[in-house]
Amino acid sequence: MEKFSKVKELLASIEADAEKFYNAGNNAAGTRVRKAMQDLKVLAQDIRTEVTEKKNSGK
Template identity: 55%
Template sequence: MKTFELLKGLVLGAEEDARKFFEKGNQAAGVRLRLAMQKAKGLAQGVRVEVSEKKKKK
């Protein structure tokens, strides 16, 4: 659950950069957003692994 909370916080934290990029065309915000999404991809994979491990234990 910890990894899920980290993922959620990362996505919510990137919301401002997403708005700046998509609504105002701020290129630096786009770079930050892409970095955050790459981190989110890794965290999402971590959540998948945790879920699979927990299912195997039952």
């Protein structure tokens, strides 16, 4: 559950940068959004792996 909480925190933290990029055209904010999305992707993959391991260990 800890990693899932990190996903929620990461999404909340990039909300302002996403707003700046999409509404104000701030390219630097777009770069920060892209980096955060990559971090989110890695975190999501870690969660997927953890869930699969836990699911398969119960069998």
